[in-house]
Amino acid sequence: MLKLKPFIYSPSVRLHRRLAGSPIADSSSDSFPVKSLTESTHQSIHYFSLPILPTRRRSFSVSMESSGVSTTSPSVVKLKPIEATAETFKEFGQVIEASPDGEEFGPRDAQLDLSNGIPRFYIMQLKDRSLKFSKITHHANVTQCLGSIGGNVWYLGVAKPSIVDPTDTKGAVDIVVKSHCGHFYVPPAVDEVQAFRISGPKFIKLSHGTWHAGPLFTDDKMDFYNLELNNTNVVDHTTHDFIKKNGVVFVLDD
Structure with missing residues (x-):
């Protein structure tokens, strides 16, 4: 007891x-x-x-x-983006590319979980998203898919999923945070954050709990298709603020 x-x-x-x-x-x-x-x-x-x-x-x-704002300037961490491929992105989700018409469902297709609500598939227009970020987000209840309309180059900052069961007392000692959404997670470490470049006719599927910042791009605005749940951004949106928690901001160097 x-x-x-x-x-x-x-x-x-x-x-x-x-x-x-x-x-x-x-x-x-x-x-x-x-x-x-x-x-x-x-x-x-x-x-x-x-x-x-x-x-x-x-x-x-x-x-x-903490509700306070730091009075010191954050340290800049530069990230060199690498191209997102099925191999390089496998710890974070999937990269889905074109397949011949008539090919049956298989492991190269997006392995989706939309079972926890009503799916929402829409075109998301973003503006003024420079190649830097200080906040990173995950969704615990859905596999999210993102892709640019037209195949233009875009970028994504990511860190591996870190949702945990607080009743599991095995493993290394960690600080585990309770999200306002109800689940528990280990905060992402600065040195675990990576950046990817997504170019051409492909989209990415994020696994449950994958931390992500973006889409980021150099154009004035871009349109993306987004597959998630209809209430993902209302009830399943957990964010880590690297400026408040770690005193750093990430800049992509590409």
């Missing part, structure tokens, strides 16, 4: 410090409500300790979201 233990906030304790075996309450979490720390320096944050296992265990915490 898990035992509840009180933890008294002290001004000397950093808000984002990892407490091994203790999930810190997240102000965006329904399960771990927290009052504003500006109200009092003697508020309590409740946490529970995971049982000690003889093997490696995963401790997880739900980090507090």
Whole structure:
């Protein structure tokens, strides 16, 4: 049985410090409500300790979201995009290219999951999307497909899916965040972010939970077809802010 233990906030304790075996309450979490720390320096944050296992265990915490804006300039991380192919993009999803008419369904086709809602297929027009980003997003309930109308070159920043089961105590120690959408995930690391170039008549399918920033492009505006669910951007949109959390912004060097 898990035992509840009180933890008294002290001004000397950093808000984002990892407490091994203790999930810190997240102000965006329904399960771990927290009052504003500006109200009092003697508020309590409740946490529970995971049982000690003889093997490696995963401790997880739900980090507090900061509403403040950093006053220092973010560091610039340059990314060299590589061409998205079936091989180079396989950790993040699929690259779908043309196939002969009449070819039956197979592994080269998009392996879709649209079972958690009503599919939405539409043309999305984007404007002024320069080759830089500081926020990255994932969707936990759908495989999203994106492609440019006309096959013009575009870019995408990505990181591998990191959705986790908080009841799994096996594996390395991680800080696990509870999304406002209800699931848990490990925040993407700066050195795990990659950039891809998508050119020609192809589209990409993003696996569940794949972090993505974009589409990005150098034209004034571009049109993209987008296959997701009708409420993906309302109830299934989890974002990590690299400026607030890591102090960095990414720039594509192509």
